Structure formats: C-alpha cells, structure tokens
Amino acid sequence: MFKDNKGNQLTYKEYMDRWKKGIEQVTPLQQAQAQFKSTIIMLIGILTGIIITIADIKKLWWVMLILSGAFGVTAIQLLGLFQKKRALQKFDELAKGVKEI
Secondary structure, three states: OEEOOOOOEEOHHHHHHHHHHHHHOOOHHHHHHHHHHHHHHHHHHHHHHHHHHHOOHHHHHHHHHHHHHHHHHHHHHHHHHHHHHHHHHHHHHHHHHHHHO
C-alpha cells in the first residue's frame, strides 16, 4: 500500500510514524516560507475576484466589498509573514555562523 523512498512496503502505522517524524522536523523558517508563498497565491486569487467583479459591479457590489476587505487583511498578513521570514532567515544565518566557529 505505502512505499518508502527505497521502494520498501510500509504498513499504515509505519507510514504515519515516519510522516509524524518528518512533520516534527519542519523548521519555523520552512513554515514561514510556505505560509508566505500561500498568502501570495491567496492575494492573486482575491485580486482576480475583484477584477472579475468590476465587470458586473451593479449586481456584485457586495462581493466587491467582501473581497476588498479580504485583500486588505491578507496584504497585512503577507507583510507580517515577510518580516517573520526575513527575521528567521537572519537567525538561521547567525546559527550557521556559530556552528562553523
């Protein structure tokens, strides 16, 4: 049913144990990078929705309101994630520098 990278068969329990170990090893920087990329995709989707809504603004004005609010909140969230990602990258660089000494 499940196979590892070497092609060995794994039971569901073995697979879940390995998956759990992998998830526990995700670093805060990796989390921030994934959140940052996903938030950019969300902003693109919201912006696309706003552009499409403009075509029929008389009927869809309420959708425009919702999307505009979501765009603002998501843009601020992206800014916070950018700052978090940059700080974690600097911390990671410092930690690597300390290990080399």
